[in-house]
Amino acid sequence: MTASSAGSAPATALYDRIGAGYRDVRRPDPRLAALIRDALSGARTVVNVGAGAGSYEPEGAEVTAVDPSRVMLEQHPGRRKVLAGAERLPFADGTFDAAMAVLTVHHWSDRRRGLTELRRVARGQAVFTWDPDHSPELWLIEEYLPEIRTLEHGRFASVAETAEALGAHTVVPFPIPHDFTDGFQIAYWRRPEAFLDPVVRQASSTFAQLGPAVVEPAMERLRADLASGAWHRRHAGLLGRESVDYGYRLIVAGDIGPGAG
Numbered sequence: 555m556t557a558s559s560a561g562s563a564p565a566t567a568l569y570d571r572i573g574a575g576y577r578d579v580r581r582p583d584p585r586l587a588a589l590i591r592d593a594l595s596g597a598r599t600v601v602n603v604g605a606g607a608g609s610y611e612p613e614g615a616e617v618t619a620v621d622p623s624r625v626m627l628e629q630h631p632g633r634r635k636v637l638a639g640a641e642r643l644p645f646a647d648g649t650f651d652a653a654m655a656v657l658t659v660h661h662w663s664d665r666r667r668g669l670t671e672l673r674r675v676a677r678g679q680a681v682f683t684w685d686p687d688h689s690p691e692l693w694l695i696e697e698y699l700p701e702i703r704t705l706e707h708g709r710f711a712s713v714a715e716t717a718e719a720l721g722a723h724t725v726v727p728f729p730i731p732h733d734f735t736d737g738f739q740i741a742y743w744r745r746p747e748a749f750l751d752p753v754v755r756q757a758s759s760t761f762a763q764l765g766p767a768v769v770e771p772a773m774e775r776l777r778a779d780l781a782s783g784a785w786h787r788r789h790a791g792l793l794g795r796e797s798v799d800y801g802y803r804l805i806v807a808g809d810i811g812p813g814a815g
């Protein structure tokens with residue numbers, strides 16, 4: 555692992571604290587992997603910024619993983635690993651065919667600067683993120699933890715803003731399948747019992763940032779609603795659905811993807 559002086563943002567400390575065991579709960583989902591792979595097809599060299607444990611990296615490409623968290627990079631199986639933050643990438647202009655950033659931009663201390671860095675070091679960009687302006691919201695927020703709304707709206711930029719910063723040519727919606735394997739918060743929209751598992755909650759920065767004093771009473775209410783059948787009565791309509799668009803988007807820019815000029 556190579557170290558760079560950049561990237562000691564607070565989110566680094568967060569993932570050094572909560573990142574252990576990430577790979578057990580955050581298993582890459584094959585449907586999201588296919589979407590990202592298509593966007594990156596043709597890229598021979600790829601930098602994965604906020605790489606964590608290396609989910610969604612394209613097979614066959616030469617991938618350089620960048621992350622400011624040592625705990626996360628230690629779980630990354632690759633050989634090219636650089637300890638650094640998105641805000642100051644230790645690479646020359648145009649080093650890579652493509653840059654990817656999956657569920658990480660909301661952790662950056664300076665999102666715009668990080669996105670400018672993606673454009674500087676690579677000829678194409680694929681960024682997977684969530685749109686805070688989207689509705690519907692997950693029932694967990696509306697009914698149990700409205701505190702999530704304040705937290706997430708503070709750290710996620712709108713998709714329009716991110717697309718504009720990248721000069722994107724394509725924005726692809728990704729409805730979340732009911733059996734999505736990558737255990738970030740939204741994965742369990744049809745499997746509410748999962749939220750009661752502290753191991754599942756540990757893999758989500760949202761729960762870590764809210765803290766147990768906020769989360770635990772809400773989980774007790776959810777536990778009671780599941781036991782009484784109240785949750786299932788309220789959400790009978792959701793239980794028959796295969797996927798729901800909760801506002802997750804792949805933003806593609808530059809010289810990659812089917813929309814590249």
Ligand SMILES: C[S@@+](CC[C@H](N)C(=O)[O-])C[C@H]1O[C@@H](n2cnc3c(N)ncnc32)[C@H](O)[C@@H]1O
Binds near residue numbers: 603610623641661662
């Ligand atoms: C939710 S994880 C996503 C990891 C991986 N991309 C994935 O899809 O599984 C967010 C990652 O962003 C990293 N991160 C936090 N601050 C960062 C920064 N300033 N620059 C780059 N990555 C950062 C964290 O250390 C963590 O590994």
